[in-house]
Amino acid sequence: xxxxxxxxxxxxxxxxxxxxxxxxxxxxxxxxxxxxxxxxxxxxxxxxxxxxxxxxxxxxxxxxxxxxxxxxxxxxxxxxxxxxxxxxxxxxxxxxxxxxxxxxxxxxxxxxxxxxxxxxxxxxxxxxxxxxxxxxxxxxxxxxxxxxxxxxxxxxxxxxxxxxxxxxxxxxxxxxxxxxxxxxxxxxxxxxxxxxxxxxxxxxxxxxxxxxxxxxxxxxxxxxxxxxxxxxxxxxxxxxxxxxxxxxxxxxxxxxxxxxxxxxxxxxxxxxxxxxxxxxxxxxxxxxxxxxxxxxxxxxxxxxxxxxxxxxxxxxxxxxxxxxxxxxxxxxxxxxxxxxxxxxxxxxxxxxxxxxxxxxxxxxxxxxxxxxxxxxxxxxxxxxxxxxxxxxxxxxxxxxxxxxxxxxxxxxxxxxxxxxxxxxxxxxxxxxxxxxxxxxxxxxxxxxxxxxxxxxxxxxxxxxxxxxxxxxxxxxxxxxxxxxxxxxxxxxxxxxxxxxxxxxxxxxxxxxxxxxxxxxxxxxxxxxxxxxxxxxxxxxxxxxxxxxxxxxxx
Numbered sequence: 001x002x003x004x005x006x007x008x009x010x011x012x013x014x015x016x017x018x019x020x021x022x023x024x025x026x027x028x029x030x031x032x033x034x035x036x037x038x039x040x041x042x043x044x045x046x047x048x049x050x051x052x053x054x055x056x057x058x059x060x061x062x063x064x065x066x067x068x069x070x071x072x073x074x075x076x077x078x079x080x081x082x083x084x085x086x087x088x089x090x091x092x093x094x095x096x097x098x099x100x101x102x103x104x105x106x107x108x109x110x111x112x113x114x115x116x117x118x119x120x121x122x123x124x125x126x127x128x129x130x131x132x133x134x135x136x137x138x139x140x141x142x143x144x145x146x147x148x149x150x151x152x153x154x155x156x157x158x159x160x161x162x163x164x165x166x167x168x169x170x171x172x173x174x175x176x177x178x179x180x181x182x183x184x185x186x187x188x189x190x191x192x193x194x195x196x197x198x199x200x201x202x203x204x205x206x207x208x209x210x211x212x213x214x215x216x217x218x219x220x221x222x223x224x225x226x227x228x229x230x231x232x233x234x235x236x237x238x239x240x241x242x243x244x245x246x247x248x249x250x251x252x253x254x255x256x257x258x259x260x261x262x263x264x265x266x267x268x269x270x271x272x273x274x275x276x277x278x279x280x281x282x283x284x285x286x287x288x289x290x291x292x293x294x295x296x297x298x299x300x301x302x303x304x305x306x307x308x309x310x311x312x313x314x315x316x317x318x319x320x321x322x323x324x325x326x327x328x329x330x331x332x333x334x335x336x337x338x339x340x341x342x343x344x345x346x347x348x349x350x351x352x353x354x355x356x357x358x359x360x361x362x363x364x365x366x367x368x369x370x371x372x373x374x375x376x377x378x379x380x381x382x383x384x385x386x387x388x389x390x391x392x393x394x395x396x397x398x399x400x401x402x403x404x405x406x407x408x409x410x411x412x413x414x415x416x417x418x419x420x421x422x423x424x425x426x427x428x429x430x431x432x433x434x435x436x437x438x439x440x441x442x443x444x445x446x447x448x449x450x451x452x453x454x455x456x457x458x459x460x461x462x463x464x465x466x467x468x469x470x471x472x473x474x475x476x477x478x479x480x481x482x483x484x485x486x487x488x489x490x491x492x493x494x495x496x497x498x499x500x501x502x503x504x505x506x507x508x509x510x511x512x513x514x515x516x517x518x519x520x521x522x523x524x525x526x527x528x529x530x531x532x533x534x535x536x537x538x539x540x541x542x543x544x545x546x547x548x549x550x551x552x553x554x
Contacts, residue, residue, distance in 0.1 A: 024071020052082020063221025217285015
């Protein structure tokens with residue numbers, strides 16, 4: 001069979017049922033064969049970057065690698081933002097790109113670009129397929145590399161002439177990525193060192209004020225089980241309160257008695273107090289980057305246990321007294337084997353008292369809020385009350401991200417997805433499409449600002465064409481709100497290049513795509529507007545008018 005057909009067969013064997021992409025001449029042989037697949041459905045996006053973001057949304061919900069495809073030159077280059085976004089957030093995607101014919105590489109022919117060189121800083125590994133016979137091995141390796149160790153994107157660049165080459169390949173003999181290939185220099189740690197696990201247990205036993213900090217690694221999956229499931233079991237078994245980074249949102253139910261909130265410069269007072277007053281900090285799959293570290297203000301930090309698959313992350317931002325390298329699912333299982341049951345009544349009672357005080361302060365802020373525009377806190381309070389428990393929320397970047405991170409309450413079964421490391425605007429809608437594609441039975445809502453929405457609204461067409469019934473909430477203030485805040489606080493309120501004059505009427509825009517929507521201007525109509533949104537069985541757009549001077553932290 002041709003290499004293009006073999007590629008389709010390999011992807012089927014890897015369990016791929018959806019591919020997000022945008023075709024072009026240099027990837028047409030693959031698309032020709034893909035059209036004959038009875039297993040894989042292609043979802044046509046309206047911009048290549050959004051193919052990568054949609055694959056990211058699918059991968060994050062399933063815990064498995066997802067696939068995006070683009071053609072050579074500008075098509076491949078448009079994927080780089082999505083590849084970099086996946087790299088920063090450790091999301092397993094396999095990006096397949098077409099390339100000009102082998103004999104033309106390096107001659108600056110039409111739509112030639114060195115995508116391997118351009119994407120090199122943002123991939124775990126990349127391949128240029130020169131020998132067609134090696135393709136099955138490359139596909140298996142790519143999926144294995146993307147999903148093991150610290151997950152991340154892998155790029156496969158295939159010249160158009162190679163796609164036509166006939167190779168001797170029997171799909172029944174294909175060894176998928178579940179059979180670890182022998183890759184020289186790539187031997188990721190799996191189990192945690194037994195001595196270090198013993199030290200972890202001893203530290204927890206001796207601690208009077210332990211604290212778990214959950215990061216994005218909690219959404220790593222092994223054999224169909226996510227790491228956050230074991231983390232929840234560990235917290236309840238040893239009565240340890242839980243905080244999280246932005247990437248760790250929804251790893252622990254917000255209505256749980258041990259929940260203390262998000263840490264960091266945009267985090268909750270209770271979480272930051274807990275971080276500064278604990279005597280043992282258990283970092284689980286968290287990089288604790290520049291957004292989180294400022295929350296730790298005391299001179300003598302607590303004793304730190306840091307569990308991560310990537311040894312380069314351990315001790316990079318905070319010194320770890322007990323480093324544990326290994327797959328987070330495996331390490332947590334090892335800890336739970338011998339972790340004694342324990343109670344920390346005094347510590348938890350103290351944190352609950354802080355929670356009550358913070359809650360009272362927030363109530364005062366609510367009572368003083370304006371009533372002539374939509375207050376984000378009030379909006380999210382209503383949204384939390386109406387959402388199904390297993391709702392998936394994809395948040396964009398900017399003020400809308402901070403409002404969502406701080407005020408969204410997801411119970412057990414809910415998921416929060418955002419671009420945390422790269423902070424990529426235009427992420428939420430395609431990510432919602434990918435998430436909804438993997439879980440059509442769940443409510444999936446993209447929340448974005450009016451600035452970020454205009455970087456991605458073309459994907460409404462994708463949702464309509466492929467019957468992907470996502471909901472979109474646009475927090476509209478006619479500003480690039482986060483930049484406006486920075487300019488107000490740090491640049492003597494010199495607001496420049498942040499006004500979104502000329503923006504379209506988003507409801508009319510939705511109608512042009514055949515999508516119903518509503519504009520929410522009155523606080524008294526929040527309930528009705530959200531009930532209508534959630535009742536819709538089709539894509540739906542809700543525009544929420546927010547005060548232009550509203551702050552990220554309320």
